[in-house]
Structures are given as C-alpha cells and as structure tokens.
Amino acid sequence: MNFKLRIWRQADSKSNGKLVEYSISDVNPDMSFLEMMDVLNDRLVKEGQEPVAFDHDCREGICGMCSMYINGRAHGPMKLSTTCQLYMRNFEDGETITIEPFRSAAFPVIKDLSVDRTAFDRIIAAGGYVGVSTGQAQDANAIPIEKHHADMAMDAAACIGCGACVAACKNSSAMLFVSAKVSHLALLPQGQAERKTRVLNMVEQMDEEGFGSCTNTYACEAECPKGISVTNIARLNREYIKASFSGD
Amino acid sequence: MDQIITDMALDSKIPAGPLADKWTNYKNKVKLVNPANKRKLEIIVVGTGLAGASAAATLAELGYKVKSFCFQDSPRRAHSIAAQGGINAAKNYKNDGDSVYRLFYDTVKGGDFRSREANVHRLAEVSVNIIDQCVAQGVPFAREYGGLLDNRSFGGAQVSRTFYARGQTGQQLLLGAYQALERQIGLGNVKQYSRHEMLDLVVIDGKARGIIARDLVTGELERHFGHAVLLCTGGYGNVFFLSTNAMGSNVTAAWKAYKKGAYFANPCYTQIHPTCIPVSGDYQSKLTLMSESLRNDGRVWVPKTQADAQAIREGRKKPTDIAEGDRDYYLERKYPSFGNLAPRDISSRSAKEACDDGRGVGKTGLAVYLDFADAIKRLGRDVIEARYGNLFEMYHHITNEDPYEVPMRIYPAVHYTMGGIWVDYELMTSVPGLYALGEANFSDHGANRLGASALMQGLADGYFVIPYTIGSYLSGEIFTQAIPTDHPAFEEAEKNVRDRISTLLSINGKRSVDDFHKELGKIMWDHCGMARNAEGLTKARTMIRELRDEFWKDVKVTGTADSFNPDLEKAARVADFLELGELMVLDALNRNESCGGHFRTEYQTEEGEAQRNDEQYTYVAAWQFNGLDNDPTMHKEELIYENVQLAVRSYK
Numbered sequence: 095m096n097f098k099l100r101i102w103r104q105a106d107s108k109s110n111g112k113l114v115e116y117s118i119s120d121v122n123p124d125m126s127f128l129e130m131m132d133v134l135n136d137r138l139v140k141e142g143q144e145p146v147a148f149d150h151d152c153r154e155g156i157c158g159m160c161s162m163y164i165n166g167r168a169h170g171p172m173k174l175s176t177t178c179q180l181y182m183r184n185f186e187d188g189e190t191i192t193i194e195p196f197r198s199a200a201f202p203v204i205k206d207l208s209v210d211r212t213a214f215d216r217i218i219a220a221g222g223y224v225g226v227s228t229g230q231a232q233d234a235n236a237i238p239i240e241k242h243h244a245d246m247a248m249d250a251a252a253c254i255g256c257g258a259c260v261a262a263c264k265n266s267s268a269m270l271f272v273s274a275k276v277s278h279l280a281l282l283p284q285g286q287a288e289r290k291t292r293v294l295n296m297v298e299q300m301d302e303e304g305f306g307s308c309t310n311t312y313a314c315e316a317e318c319p320k321g322i323s324v325t326n327i328a329r330l331n332r333e334y335i336k337a338s339f340s341g342d
Numbered sequence: 343m344d345q346i347i348t349d350m351a352l353d354s355k356i357p358a359g360p361l362a363d364k365w366t367n368y369k370n371k372v373k374l375v376n377p378a379n380k381r382k383l384e385i386i387v388v389g390t391g392l393a394g395a396s397a398a399a400t401l402a403e404l405g406y407k408v409k410s411f412c413f414q415d416s417p418r419r420a421h422s423i424a425a426q427g428g429i430n431a432a433k434n435y436k437n438d439g440d441s442v443y444r445l446f447y448d449t450v451k452g453g454d455f456r457s458r459e460a461n462v463h464r465l466a467e468v469s470v471n472i473i474d475q476c477v478a479q480g481v482p483f484a485r486e487y488g489g490l491l492d493n494r495s496f497g498g499a500q501v502s503r504t505f506y507a508r509g510q511t512g513q514q515l516l517l518g519a520y521q522a523l524e525r526q527i528g529l530g531n532v533k534q535y536s537r538h539e540m541l542d543l544v545v546i547d548g549k550a551r552g553i554i555a556r557d558l559v560t561g562e563l564e565r566h567f568g569h570a571v572l573l574c575t576g577g578y579g580n581v582f583f584l585s586t587n588a589m590g591s592n593v594t595a596a597w598k599a600y601k602k603g604a605y606f607a608n609p610c611y612t613q614i615h616p617t618c619i620p621v622s623g624d625y626q627s628k629l630t631l632m633s634e635s636l637r638n639d640g641r642v643w644v645p646k647t648q649a650d651a652q653a654i655r656e657g658r659k660k661p662t663d664i665a666e667g668d669r670d671y672y673l674e675r676k677y678p679s680f681g682n683l684a685p686r687d688i689s690s691r692s693a694k695e696a697c698d699d700g701r702g703v704g705k706t707g708l709a710v711y712l713d714f715a716d717a718i719k720r721l722g723r724d725v726i727e728a729r730y731g732n733l734f735e736m737y738h739h740i741t742n743e744d745p746y747e748v749p750m751r752i753y754p755a756v757h758y759t760m761g762g763i764w765v766d767y768e769l770m771t772s773v774p775g776l777y778a779l780g781e782a783n784f785s786d787h788g789a790n791r792l793g794a795s796a797l798m799q800g801l802a803d804g805y806f807v808i809p810y811t812i813g814s815y816l817s818g819e820i821f822t823q824a825i826p827t828d829h830p831a832f833e834e835a836e837k838n839v840r841d842r843i844s845t846l847l848s849i850n851g852k853r854s855v856d857d858f859h860k861e862l863g864k865i866m867w868d869h870c871g872m873a874r875n876a877e878g879l880t881k882a883r884t885m886i887r888e889l890r891d892e893f894w895k896d897v898k899v900t901g902t903a904d905s906f907n908p909d910l911e912k913a914a915r916v917a918d919f920l921e922l923g924e925l926m927v928l929d930a931l932n933r934n935e936s937c938g939g940h941f942r943t944e945y946q947t948e949e950g951e952a953q954r955n956d957e958q959y960t961y962v963a964a965w966q967f968n969g970l971d972n973d974p975t976m977h978k979e980e981l982i983y984e985n986v987q988l989a990v991r992s993y994k
Binding site: 105106122124125126128129132133135136138139140142143144147149150151154155156157158159174175179181183204205208210211214215218219220222223226227229230231232233234237238239240241247248251252254255279282284285 | 588
C-alpha cells in the first residue's frame with residue numbers, strides 16, 4: 095500500500111508548527127499505524143532528517159501514552175481503538191492521511207505529535223484516590239460488593255487516561271476523564287468517606303487546568319478507545335450537585 | 343572465564359530461625375527511624391510501576407521525603423499497566439487447600455529450585471496483605487454474585503489463587519498504586535519527575551547518594567541527592583528487540599548501577615511466555631501477549647502429522663478440517679496432571695518442539711493453536727466473552743481473525759526477566775544504600791516465574807518489604823546531611839553522561855539505532871533464547887562484541903542533546919543493551935545445566951526435559967563489572983534449601 099502523509103511538525107512548545115508532506119510506499123496492510131511511523135522515521139534518520147516525535151509505549155492499547163489526531167479523529171478511524179491498535183488495513187490504498195497532535199490549551203505541544211498531559215495527573219492528585227495508607231486495610235472479603243456495582247466500577251476504571259476525550263471535544267472538556275474516576279470510586283463502598291470532597295476537589299482542579307465545559311455533544315464517548323460511557327458524566331454532575339448542596 | 347570466585351562477602355542477610363518465623367522475627371528486631379528523622383531523609387525512587395509507585399507512596403506515607411522518577415509522561419503509564427491475567431495470593435478463599443506454604447512451595451518449584459527460600463516465603467506471607475490493601479484502595483477485582491472476590495487458576499498451580507480484574511489486572515493494580523502516589527504528590531510528600539530518565543548512579547564513599555537524570559523534554563541533565571536510591575526499573579527483555587515489553591522498557595538504570603558496583607545476578611534467566619501472538623513480518627516492533635488465563639479454557643494443539651500441518655500452512659486446510667483424532671493436544675498428552683496449565687517454560691519449549699518437528703501452523707509455521715471450541719460448546723459464547731472478551735477483541739484487532747470462530751495462533755515470546763540486580767534479604771544491592779525492587783531484582787522467581795506472580799512481587803516489595811527493611815540502613819544515616827550536588831562525584835557522573843551523549847550524536851554514521859537493535863535481538867533470540875548451547879553462545883559473544891564496536895562507529899543519531907529527542911533516548915538505551923547482551927551470554931555459558939527458562943540443549947533428559955545439576959549449580963551467579971574489556975568477576979551465593987527437598991520438577 096502507498097500513502098501520502100501530512101504530519102504536524104513543531105520543534106517545541108514555543109515554535110509555530112506546520113503540516114509537512116511525506117510519501118510512503120510498500121506498506122504492509124498488517125503493519126500497525128505506529129509501525130508505519132517507525133518505517134518513516136527510520137527512513138528520515140537515514141536521510142539525516144529528524145524523525146517525527148510521537149508518544150507511544152506499550153503498543154497494546156493499555157498504557158494510554160499514544161495519542162495522535164488522525165484524519166480529524168482522536169486515535170484515528172477505528173472505534174474502540176487506540177492509535178497503537180490501528181492497522182494499515184484500516185486505511186485505503188493511496189489515501190492521504192493527516193496526522194496532528196491532540197489539541198487542547200491544557201495539553202501544550204512538546205514537539206511534533208507529543209503533548210503534555212500532566213494536567214490529568216494533577217486532577218488525580220487533587221482527589222482521585224481512596225485515602226487509605228498501606229497497612230490500614232481490613233480483610234478483602236470483609237465488605238461484599240454487589241457484582242453489578244463492582245462491574246460498573248470496573249467499566250469506569252477502564253479509562254486509560256489518554257486524553258482522546260479532550261481532543262475530541264470542541265470545548266476541550268475533560269469531563270469524561272474526571273467522571274470516570276469519580277464514578278469508579280463513588281460506586282464502591284471504599285470510596286464513600288471522601289465522596290464529596292473528591293468530586294469537589296477534582297472538578298476545581300479540572301477548571302484550574304483550563305479544560306472547557308461539557309455541552310453534551312458526546313464526542314468524547316464516540317472517540318474513547320475504552321468505551322467509557324457519558325452516563326459517567328451524568329453521575330459526575332449528580333455527585334457534584336449533591337456535594338455542593340449537602341448540609342454537613 | 344577464569345575469574346570465577348566464591349565470595350564469602352556476598353551476604354544474603356537471611357534472618358535466622360524457622361522459615362515461617364523469619365520475616366516476623368526480622369520485623370520485630372529491625373531498627374526503626376523516628377518520625378522526626380524520617381522527615382530529614384530523602385529517598386530517590388526510579389520507576390513508577392507496581393514496585394516503584396507502591397514504594398514511593400508507602401515511604402511518603404511513613405514520612406520520608408521522596409523523589410519519584412519515570413521516563414513516561416505520567417507515572418500511570420509504567421509497563422506494569424499491561425499485565426493482564428492476575429495476581430496470586432494465598433487467601434484460600436476457594437477452600438481448595440491453598441496456604442502460604444503451598445504458594446511458597448509452588449513458587450520455589452516453579453522457579454526450578456533456583457530461588458532463595460526465605461525471600462519466597464516472605465512473598466507468600468505478604469501476598470494476602472496485598473489483596474487487602476488493593477481492595478481498600480478501590481481496585482475493582484472480579485466478584486461473584488454473592489459479592490465476594492472471585493479467583494481463577496494459573497499455570498504451575500493446582501489451586502485457584504489468582505485474583506483478577508477482567509484482563510486488565512495490572513492496569514487496575516497500577517492505578518491503585520498510582521493514585522496512592524498521586525495522593526502523596528498532592529500532599530507535597532513526593533516530588534514527581536515524569537519524562538525524566540536516570541542516566542547514572544552517584545556513589546560517594548561507597549554508598550549510593552544520588553542520580554543523574556535527563557529531563558527528556560529540555561534535554562537538561564539534573565543532579566539529585568538521596569540518602570538512598572531505589573531502582574524499580576523493570577526487566578531487560580527488550581534486549582531481544584521483539585518482546586512483550588513496552589517500547590521504552592530498558593536496562594539503562596540497572597546497567598549504570600551494575601557499572602557502579604551493583605552485582606547483576608543470573609542475567610541469563612529469561613522467561614519466554616508461551617502464549618503470544620506470532621510474528622507476522624520484519625516491520626514488527628513488538629509482540630503482544632495473550633494472557634495465560636486463557637489456558638484455563640483454551641486447549642493447545644497442533645496436527646498429529648506434518649502433512650496436515652503443511653496443508654494448513656499452505657492454506658489448503660483449515661484448522662476446523664482437522665478431525666479430533668488427528669490433533670495432538672500435546673500439553674494434555676505430556677503433562678496430564680497440569681495439562682494446558684503446565685508452567686510457562688515447559689509450555690514454551692513444547693511449542694518450539696512441535697514447530698521444530700514440522701507441525702507448526704500459520705503461514706510461517708511458527709505457531710500452535712489455542713482452541714476455545716470445546717469451552718464455547720461447554721459454557722456458551724457468553725461465558726467465554728465475559729471471561730476473556732477484551733483479549734479476544736485484542737487478538738481480533740491485531741490478526742484480523744475471529745477467535746470465537748477459528749482457534750488462536752500463538753507462539754512463545756520474550757516476556758519477563760527473572761535475572762536482575764542482586765539483592766540481599768533487605769532488597770539492598772551490593773552497593774550500600776542502593777536497592778532494587780520488582781522485576782529489576784533477581785530474587786524471588788528463580789529460573790522461571792509462575793504466572794500472576796510478577797504483580798505479587800512488585801507490590802510485595804513496594805508496599806510491604808522495603809518500608810520495613812529500609813529502616814535498617816537509614817537508621818544509620820540520620821546524621822548524614824544532604825550532600826550538595828556540586829560534590830565532585832556528581833560533577834564526574836554528570837560529565838560522563840554528557841560525554842556519552844555527545845559521542846552518540848557525533849558519530850553520524852549510516853545505520854539507524856533500530857537497525858542495531860534488531861540485529862542484537864536476532865543474535866540473542868537465535869543463541870540465547872528458548873534453547874542455548876555452548877557453541878552458539880560462544881559465537882554470540884563474538885558477534886555481540888563486533889556489533890557493539892560497529893555501533894560506536896556507524897550509528898546515526900539525529901537531533902540535539904538539549905531538546906526532546908526520542909532518537910537519542912533510544913540510542914543510549916540500545917548502547918546499554920549491547921553491553922548487557924554479552925553478560926547474558928556469559929552467564930548462560932557458565933551455567934552448564936538446564937533449569938527453568940535457561941535450557942541448554944546439552945543438558946536434557948531422554949524425554950527432552952530440562953536437566954539440572956544441583957551439585958554444581960545450586961547457586962546464584964552474581965556478576966561484578968570490571969570494565970568492558972575484562973571479564974566480569976562472578977560471585978556465588980550458594981542457595982541453601984532447608985525446607986524444600988530438591989526434586990525433579992514434574993508436572994506429569
């Protein structure tokens with residue numbers, strides 16, 4: 095297969111970037127998208143050019159490190175897939191593929207396709223945990239948890255923190271990410287003690303990082319590689335309102 | 343190889359007393375550090391996987407000042423996140439006869455009697471606390487309808503002791519540890535340095551006192567002081583280029599420590615995992631694991647005849663065309679009591695044997711089937727989907743084949759390294775003040791790790807071992823003031839790092855870093871992989887040396903030192919792999935026996951099983967660096983089995 099690639103090149107966070115065209119041929123349809131990028135980079139290195147910087151690590155769709163906005167979609171055209179799990183057979187031979195970084199004011203570009211997503215870490219640090227220090231735990235089976243609730247908590251906890259939800263949202267809202275963590279912990283008995291402070295602190299930090307508001311377009315859910323549902327956002331809103339107005 | 347010496351100074355510090363009491367006695371007597379002094383002591387933790395994140399969080403909870411480093415953009419992305427199947431614990435919630443002793447015994451036997459009894463027993467003891475801790479953090483383990491925790495079976499065990507969170511157990515455990523770490527970051531007890539890579543260890547007066555780290559975004563070299571340094575930097579499987587490790591997983595931090603005096607133990611012990619998606623082409627950048635849990639329900643087979651196998655390879659027959667009687671379910675045939683749940687080393691070797699015998703399937707002939715047809719018939723598609731849905735999906739994504747309809751094709755791939763930095767019972771390396779935790783150390787898995795035990799060990803080391811054992815050292819450091827980083831040892835370490843980086847950038851040769859990495863990987867796989875022999879290993883050593891020389895003459899690294907430069911990061915890591923590879927080969931050559939993942943073709947039984955030589959090789963080989971031009975010195979730690987009888991490891 096042959097492709098024309100238009101790739102966002104930007105030297106660092108302060109420079110202006112632009113789309114640069116490359117062509118690539120003899121691509122095997124069973125190659126992953128990132129392997130295609132490896133082949134391009136190997137060629138660029140041998141030609142003495144700087145390879146395209148992009149984030150990636152596990153290449154199994156779980157670490158959340160890969161990003162890329164491909165043909166106008168976070169993680170490309172496949173549903174429920176990260177960029178690393180995308181294969182060239184998912185594209186048409188001869189196609190022009192436009193590759194950009196995840197764009198959001200809260201995710202500044204570091205170089206080319208790499209962005210800084212540490213805002214997510216700061217949101218978790220603000221309250222996305224159960225405040226239990228090592229050694230304080232009781233026996234694991236002391237609290238039975240209804241399977242249905244445990245499963246729903248797991249659905250929310252499956253978030254990989256990649257930021258596709260932010261990149262897909264016209265408002266750069268991080269509500270899906272925040273709501274997934276709030277839901278995971280609000281659905282479990284272990285999360286009850288800090289339930290109110292957690293949601294208030296996480297939302298406050300989210301706003302401070304410069305993420306936008308949610309206007310219910312559901313683009314986040316559509317592009318989430320892990321299928322995190324927007325019902326979590328509804329839960330986040332309920333949790334936030336309850337926490338804001340409760341009397342104690 | 344004439345410098346092999348047994349060193350009495352290699353003290354494993356195993357506490358006296360009966361096995362089951364050692365850890366309790368140790369904890370009762372270990373020196374403590376009072377809270378006011380803890381505030382004055384700084385600890386550097388490198389790596390934020392299960393071992394690193396749990397250690398950093400717990401030490402900060404205790405009141406130490408912690409600096410945490412990871413090369414990824416967030417601590418949550420460390421490669422522990424990719425562990426799928428589960429975590430073992432001797433809870434005996436299933437009432438199926440499990441106990442701390444059985445988990446201990448299974449682990450020692452699984453490791454082919456090459457691990458340290460006292461460490462393994464401690465691991466089994468604290469396994470139960472890990473599950474309690476993780477549940478308290480909100481880790482959403484799988485549950486039964488009654489609301490209590492569910493378990494499944496893993497290889498090498500006849501009980502169900504594996505806790506799991508769908509096929510994402512590592513992710514959920516790591517997020518638990520990451521959240522505990524972020525809590526401490528939020529409280530100001532930990533300072534996090536993401537996108538930072540440790541590039542050297544600073545040793546002052548024989549003690550580890552800090553690190554040189556490169557800020558990967560700006561390229562700036564930084565000096566960091568610590569009263570103690572913890573390496574939680576994972577394994578070195580990427581020396582093979584193709585492995586199930588993440589692309590960034592590397593040996594650099596551990597290797598720098600080795601070059602600064604930390605002994606490297608049993609480097610040849612590599613785990614080749616039996617169930618990975620087979621290689622499909624030259625462009626391939628990594629291999630994907632299919633969880634061992636699949637072997638609870640999947641049956642492994644190849645055709646009985648070479649003719650059928652050939653017909654499948656050529657596309658003339660489909661697997662479903664092969665009648666039941668014409669299939670060889672070789673694990674069930676050879677190991678009836680463990681069947682498809684035979685341990686990893688044995689299952690991998692059996693797959694290789696079947697393929698070497700011309701009965702492999704897939705286009706390349708380097709694959710065997712993992713078939714769920716029986717399980718789907720017995721349990722229904724829904725049940726299989728609930729158990730393994732995400733794994734089936736992942737397989738489908740990658741191969742474009744639907745495993746509900748056709749059997750999965752699998753082949754062994756490099757997955758884990760049992761070898762690592764030598765540590766004593768306290769997890770301290772041979773450099774005082776330097777510790778190694780998790781996969782980075784060598785201690786608990788012997789020559790072969792059982793499934794679902796890596797997560798257990800990482801969290802045991804971080805949550806429940808190091809918080810106690812580090813007091814033994816730090817209680818003697820309470821009068822040590824923070825050493826200013828303009829100390830000559832920091833100057834020198836930084837200069838060495840700077841020089842190495844500028845050398846890499848100045849070679850300006852013709853070959854890319856990946857070119858060299860792939861060539862090294864092929865040498866390692868061909869000669870130091872699933873089967874090894876003296877001839878191949880000897881040849882490999884020369885080949886690695888030549889390749890290393892060529893690397894330093896002809897590698898092309900683009901970009902600059904003072905910018906975000908992934909090409910440079912990779913080059914520095916591959917340069918270290920090119921040194922490590924030689925040590926692995928040397929260690930494999932020295933060990934004239936087969937044990938666990940180390941299979942020397944010269945040493946096998948008539949049935950083709952690994953043949954240990956307990957008389958001569960019941961020891962840990964801990965290598966000391968003597969400069970690249972000299973052979974390293976080997977120090978032996980004799981393994982003393984007081985509780986377990988060394989036996990032929992049988993799973994028949």
